[in-house]
Amino acid sequence: MAHMTASPVLEPGQDRTMILNMGPQHPSTHGVLRVLLEIDGETVVRIMPDIGYLHTGIEKTCEAKFYQQVVPLTDRIDYLCPLTNNLCYVLAVEKLLGLEIPPKAQWLRVLLNELTRINSHLVWLGTHAMDIGAMTVFLYCFREREEVLRMFEMVSGQRMMTSYFRVGGIALEPPLGFFDRVRDFAGYFPEKVDEYENLLTGNPIWTMRTKGVARMTAQDAIALGTSGPTLRGSGVDFDFRRDMPYSSYDKFQFKVPISQEGDVFARYMCRVQELRESIGIVRQALDGMPEGPIKANAPHVVLPDREKMKTQMESLIYHFKIITEGFAVPAGEVYQAVESPRGEMGYYIVSDGTAKPYRVHMRAACLANLQTLPTMCEGRLIADVVAAIGSIDIVLGEIDR
Amino acid sequence: MPIWLFIVVSVIKSIILLFILLTAVAYSVWLERKVVGHMQNRWGPTRVGPFGLLQPAADGLKFLFKEDLTPPHVYKPLYIAAPMIAVVFALTSISVIPFGNSVTIGGYSIPFQVTDVNTGLLLILGVTSIGVYGVALAGWSSNNKYSLLGGLRASAQMVSYEISLGLSLVGVLIMAGSFSLRQIVDAQAGHFWGFIPRWNIFHGQIIGFFCYLIAAYAETNRVPFDLPEAETELVAGYHTEYSAMKFAMFFMAEYANMITVACLATLLFLGGWRGPVFGPPILQAILPVFWFFVKVFCFMFVYIWVRGTLPRFRYDQLMAFGWKFLLPLAILNLIGTAVAVAW
Numbered sequence: 001m002a003h004m005t006a007s008p009v010l011e012p013g014q015d016r017t018m019i020l021n022m023g024p025q026h027p028s029t030h031g032v033l034r035v036l037l038e039i040d041g042e043t044v045v046r047i048m049p050d051i052g053y054l055h056t057g058i059e060k061t062c063e064a065k066f067y068q069q070v071v072p073l074t075d076r077i078d079y080l081c082p083l084t085n086n087l088c089y090v091l092a093v094e095k096l097l098g099l100e101i102p103p104k105a106q107w108l109r110v111l112l113n114e115l116t117r118i119n120s121h122l123v124w125l126g127t128h129a130m131d132i133g134a135m136t137v138f139l140y141c142f143r144e145r146e147e148v149l150r151m152f153e154m155v156s157g158q159r160m161m162t163s164y165f166r167v168g169g170i171a172l173e174p175p176l177g178f179f180d181r182v183r184d185f186a187g188y189f190p191e192k193v194d195e196y197e198n199l200l201t202g203n204p205i206w207t208m209r210t211k212g213v214a215r216m217t218a219q220d221a222i223a224l225g226t227s228g229p230t231l232r233g234s235g236v237d238f239d240f241r242r243d244m245p246y247s248s249y250d251k252f253q254f255k256v257p258i259s260q261e262g263d264v265f266a267r268y269m270c271r272v273q274e275l276r277e278s279i280g281i282v283r284q285a286l287d288g289m290p291e292g293p294i295k296a297n298a299p300h301v302v303l304p305d306r307e308k309m310k311t312q313m314e315s316l317i318y319h320f321k322i323i324t325e326g327f328a329v330p331a332g333e334v335y336q337a338v339e340s341p342r343g344e345m346g347y348y349i350v351s352d353g354t355a356k357p358y359r360v361h362m363r364a365a366c367l368a369n370l371q372t373l374p375t376m377c378e379g380r381l382i383a384d385v386v387a388a389i390g391s392i393d394i395v396l397g398e399i400d401r
Numbered sequence: 402m403p404i405w406l407f408i409v410v411s412v413i414k415s416i417i418l419l420f421i422l423l424t425a426v427a428y429s430v431w432l433e434r435k436v437v438g439h440m441q442n443r444w445g446p447t448r449v450g451p452f453g454l455l456q457p458a459a460d461g462l463k464f465l466f467k468e469d470l471t472p473p474h475v476y477k478p479l480y481i482a483a484p485m486i487a488v489v490f491a492l493t494s495i496s497v498i499p500f501g502n503s504v505t506i507g508g509y510s511i512p513f514q515v516t517d518v519n520t521g522l523l524l525i526l527g528v529t530s531i532g533v534y535g536v537a538l539a540g541w542s543s544n545n546k547y548s549l550l551g552g553l554r555a556s557a558q559m560v561s562y563e564i565s566l567g568l569s570l571v572g573v574l575i576m577a578g579s580f581s582l583r584q585i586v587d588a589q590a591g592h593f594w595g596f597i598p599r600w601n602i603f604h605g606q607i608i609g610f611f612c613y614l615i616a617a618y619a620e621t622n623r624v625p626f627d628l629p630e631a632e633t634e635l636v637a638g639y640h641t642e643y644s645a646m647k648f649a650m651f652f653m654a655e656y657a658n659m660i661t662v663a664c665l666a667t668l669l670f671l672g673g674w675r676g677p678v679f680g681p682p683i684l685q686a687i688l689p690v691f692w693f694f695v696k697v698f699c700f701m702f703v704y705i706w707v708r709g710t711l712p713r714f715r716y717d718q719l720m721a722f723g724w725k726f727l728l729p730l731a732i733l734n735l736i737g738t739a740v741a742v743a744w
Contacts, residue, residue, distance in 0.1 A: 018546060020546050020547075020550075021546075026636065027636065028634065041716075042550070042716055050434055090449075129712065132626065132712045132713060133624060133627070133711070133712040133713025134710075134711065134712040134713075135437075135708075135709070136437075136440060136441050136443070136709050136710065139441035139442055139443065140441070140442070143442050188420060200712075203711070203712065205712050205713070206712050207712055207717055208714070208715070209712060209713070209714070209718075219614055349704070379718065381715060381716060382550070382634055383628075383634050383713075383715045383716060384715070386634050
């Protein structure tokens with residue numbers, strides 16, 4: 001972008017334009033995004049997103065932590081899909097360690113990841129609809145999200161910051177009644193999606209506001225490095241779960257919804273269909289849940305069971321060693337990408353052979369997706385900017401890290 | 402009736418009406434929060450008083466005691482005048498609205514109306530037009546970009562929809578042959594085939610009612626036409642810089658306008674206070690007023706219902722809709738009515 005400068009300042013043009021500063025505190029910039037708009041009346045002449053208001057320094061903090069201590073930090077990267085972050089991080093470390101993860105843990109990871117996708121998409125749908133003025137959808141979505149959060153609380157003790165996955169498996173067995181609750185949810189959730197769609201998909205005002213708005217071609221989408229529904233809404237058929245499977249996703253049947261138009265409505269349809277596909281994956285995971293351990297057989301990495309730690313000397317020693325000095329990871333570097341609700345979430349980890357990572361870098365899908373804003377919005381109206389920001393589903397925690 | 406008595410009665414009526422109107426404004430806010438709340442799996446206000454019934458009082462107190470902040474960059478005279486213009490003209494238009502027939506007290510016949518102007522409808526249209534100034538001036542004098550955009554949107558929207566609003570009413574005027582609201586209601590007396598009331602909405606003015614409904618939503622800046630205060634785009638639109646009682650005035654003006662619009666719809670299309678009347682004389686005097694309020698309530702309920710359902714238009718779509726669809730429809734309705742009446 002030519003008008004990007006080191007210190008983001010937009011000067012008003014010579015003639016009739018005005019600079020409008022949207023954010024960082026603004027109702028529809030989804031957190032603390034700041035957008036500078038040069039407007040001519042209501043028409044956007046130039047648009048410049050300005051990020052960095054939610055910088056947390058998590059990437060740097062990771063370097064001072066043991067490998068297992070990084071997991072809780074990853075929750076806070078993309079706070080709408082903590083379990084996806086957990087998964088991506090542990091997969092990367094497991095790749096460095098060369099661990100074999102038992103099938104039950106893998107299936108549980110898939111189950112929880114799809115619930116996370118539903119959770120995240122519900123927040124997206126609610127806020128996106130509210131940006132366009134449909135307030136009721138927001139509260140309907142949060143009604144179902146509440147149930148998902150309760151299920152997360154059931155397995156991990158936390159509603160949002162779950163930290164449920166561990167390097168080498170999963171922290172705990174899910175409690176009794178968890179699977180019944182998920183099955184119950186999977187039973188009634190498709191009806192709720194119908195309910196959202198009744199309010200939006202056929203609504204003439206909704207289609208007027210979204211069809212043909214903030215259009216992006218497939219070439220632009222690829223050139224700007226977008227991923228996830230933002231990419232698939234432009235007609236590019238790519239999904240990590242299907243094309244580069246991880247954590248046994250290749251054993252599940254699901255469709256990857258794509259739309260050709262590349263406008264706000266296309267991205268909306270992609271995500272809504274993903275909600276239905278996700279619940280299908282959840283059902284498959286429930287039906288085919290294998291029996292067996294939930295942790296890999298790697299005593300130097302995986303904490304021993306509480307029971308064993310209290311009764312067996314060797315387990316106690318492992319427990320003490322892992323807690324106090326972590327576990328060493330072979331030197332090397334690894335990049336692991338997963339399909340987060342927003343697109344390609346990648347963890348790049350460099351290990352120098354010690355118990356602490358030398359470098360952890362998160363590849364944020366939103367950062368690339370946000371770059372498309374000028375392509376989508378220049379020459380359109382202010383209201384379209386709001387619709388476009390909603391349609392790329394950004395989470396600022398992930399962008400600023 | 403001697404002149405002094407007329408003045409005394411008028412003053413008393415004004416005070417009562419103002420009291421009723423302000424209460425209605427406060428409780429339509431409560432109603433809206435409650436109804437929308439239940440539509441959205443929430444409870445709405447529940448804490449202050451039973452069913453949150455004292456919530457309007459609490460809100461009013463809060464507005465009174467909040468700091469009345471005047472930002473340094475505003476143009477003060479207009480900044481202060483704007484909310485007053487909005488609220489004064491919103492409250493004025495209610496004065497010519499008749500709520501029922503009349504009661505006879507001490508030999509004098511007292512109508513349920515502050516003043517029966519023979520051009521009542523024109524007065525309401527004129528006064529609500531002035532109300533636009535409140536919004537436009539607020540947007541301009543705040544010296545804030547969001548306010549300016551909100552003010553611009555509001556004035557453009559209100560001016561363009563006013564034409565459709567006016568034209569949609571002309572059909573009714575042709576049928577009644579009068580501008581007096583009382584005579585318009587009287588023209589709707591009787592029934593078709595003995596049971597369908599001869600209200601204008603059933604008497605060929607269904608399209609007129611439809612045009613009026615849409616134009617009225619746009620006039621009062623309500624969903625799906627609430628662009629001037631579209632909070633997700635313009636923060637709060639024209640009242641971004643207003644706080645405390647000045648903000649409350651805009652709020653009151655909006656709801657008072659809603660009530661006026663609902664009263665007008667009742668009078669012009671829904672037969673005013675006409676409805677089954679029976680029982681002793683006191684009941685016969687009260688029932689018409691009751692029917693009037695029931696109809697107004699239903700109209701307000703639709704307002705709230707729509708708010709709970711629809712997203713918002715975009716600015717250009719709103720203008721296109723107003724000029725390219727609603728205005729031709731209103732003109733067609735007018736021509737059709739004129740032809741039918743002449744024939």
